[in-house]
Every structure is written in structure tokens, then in C-alpha cells.
Amino acid sequence: EADIYQTPRYLVIGTGKKITLECSQTMGHDKMYWYQQDPGMELHLIHYSYGVNSTEKGDLSSESTVSRIRTEHFPLTLESARPSHTSQYLCASSDPGGHQPQHFGDGTRLSIL
Amino acid sequence: ILNVEQSPQSLHVQEGDSTNFTCSFPSSNFYALHWYRWETAKSPEALFVMTLNGDEKKKGRISATLNTKEGYSYLYIKGSQPEDSATYLCAPSRSNDYKLSFGAGTTVTVRA
Numbered sequence: 052e053a054d055i056y057q058t059p060r061y062l063v064i065g066t067g068k069k070i071t072l073e074c075s076q077t078m079g080h081d082k083m084y085w086y087q088q089d090p091g092m093e094l095h096l097i098h099y100s101y102g103v104n105s106t107e108k109g110d111l112s113s114e115s116t117v118s119r120i121r122t123e124h125f126p127l128t129l130e131s132a133r134p135s136h137t138s139q140y141l142c143a144s145s146d147p148g149g150h151q152p153q154h155f156g157d158g159t160r161l162s163i164l
Numbered sequence: 165i166l167n168v169e170q171s172p173q174s175l176h177v178q179e180g181d182s183t184n185f186t187c188s189f190p191s192s193n194f195y196a197l198h199w200y201r202w203e204t205a206k207s208p209e210a211l212f213v214m215t216l217n218g219d220e221k222k223k224g225r226i227s228a229t230l231n232t233k234e235g236y237s238y239l240y241i242k243g244s245q246p247e248d249s250a251t252y253l254c255a256p257s258r259s260n261d262y263k264l265s266f267g268a269g270t271t272v273t274v275r276a
Contacts, residue, residue, distance in 0.1 A: 093168070110263065141207070149196050150196045153208075153210065
């Protein structure tokens with residue numbers, strides 16, 4: 052039973068469109084993350100948040116932006132989609148501390164034509 | 165980003181057989197080592213979080229060991245079943261920022 056939800060699961064859209072990928076969790080976790088994964092490659096952290104009004108860039112540079120206005124909600128936005136943004140995007144959340152497991156959503160497969 | 169290597173990249177195992185595979189990571193500034201199982205069309209699921217050198221964790225037929233001094237962890241599957249088919253990801257974190265760096269995974273296929 053999923054406690055972290057991502058929508059949409061799949062999105063095919065044209066170049067230049069503004070896109071928002073939604074992520075919500077019902078566990079009350081302070082920490083939330085966005086990962087990007089290309090086929091056969093590692094998950095790369097692109098954004099994370101320690102709590103409301105906290106956002107940080109991850110290890111992999113990304114043209115996307117995030118916001119954290121509410122604890123449960125951590126949307127990711129691409130202002131102008133390009134084919135290079137085609138990838139899978141996974142959202143996760145956890146309790147504070149580096150030894151807490153992360154809980155993942157089902158991901159969004161994004162394809163930019 | 166930490167350099168995390170998982171080997172082999174993929175393996176096939178007969179139902180009922182046991183198998184194991186490796187995760188290698190830099191030992192400096194080690195904080196924790198996470199293992200996740202990622203089944204096709206599902207989300208990654210946490211298996212273990214390990215912090216102590218020599219630690220061993222077990223969940224059903226799956227177990228893991230940790231060597232923080234030399235920077236590696238083994239994951240074992242005993243008596244493999246078809247439902248064990250998945251990609252197994254390891255991810256160490258460092259003591260300075262706790263962020264996870266994921267390996268590319270080992271994809272296990274259990275043949276009936």
C-alpha cells in the first residue's frame with residue numbers, strides 16, 4: 052500500500068511545454084527527494100528538502116525546480132521541456148537522519164518529443 | 165557523488181539455488197549502507213539499512229553483511245524463488261551530508 056504518490060505515471064509531451072510532476076506523501080516525513088534515472092543507469096539525486104520552505108540541489112545538475120510549501124507535497128517543475136529531459140523521475144521521503152530508509156513512489160516516466 | 169559499484173550487473177539463478185552479489189563503495193566518511201529491492205513496475209522497497217562494521221542483517225531468505233573498513237557489502241539470497249526476481253540497489257551515505265549515492269544495481273532473474 053503506497054504512502055507516497057506520484058502523478059502522472061507516464062507523460063508524453065512536446066518540446067517547450069511547462070511540466071509539473073506531482074509528489075505527495077501521507078507519512079509526515081520531513082525529508083523528501085527527487086531522483087532521476089536514465090535506462091540502465093543509477094538513480095541520481097537532483098533535489099531534496101529537509102522540510103517546509105527548504106529546498107536544495109542534489110548531486111546531479113538539473114534544469115528543474117522544486118518547491119516545498121506543505122510537508123506532504125514536493126512538486127517538480129520544468130519550465131520548458133526539452134528532449135534531454137526524457138527520463139524517469141522518482142520521488143522519495145524519509146524521517147530525518149542518514150540511517151532512515153527512504154520510501155519511494157512509483158515514478159513518472161517522462162518523454163519529451 | 166560517490167563511486168558505487170555493484171557486481172555482477174545481472175545474474176540468472178535456478179529456483180531453489182542460492183546466490184550472492186557485491187556492492188563496493190569508498191570507505192572514507194562512511195555513515196550507512198542502504199539496500200533496496202526494485203521489482204518491475206513497482207517502486208523501490210527498502211530491505212536493510214546497515215551502519216556498523218561487521219553488521220549482518222536478515223529478512224526472510226535475504227541477508228546482507230557489511231565491511232566498512234574495506235568498503236563492501238554482500239547480499240545473499242538463500243533458496244531463490246521467482247518472487248525474488250528484481251533489481252537490487254545499494255546506496256551508501258556519507259557522514260557529512262547523509263545523501264545516498266546509488267549503484268546501478270544487480271538484476272536477479274530466478275528461473276523456475
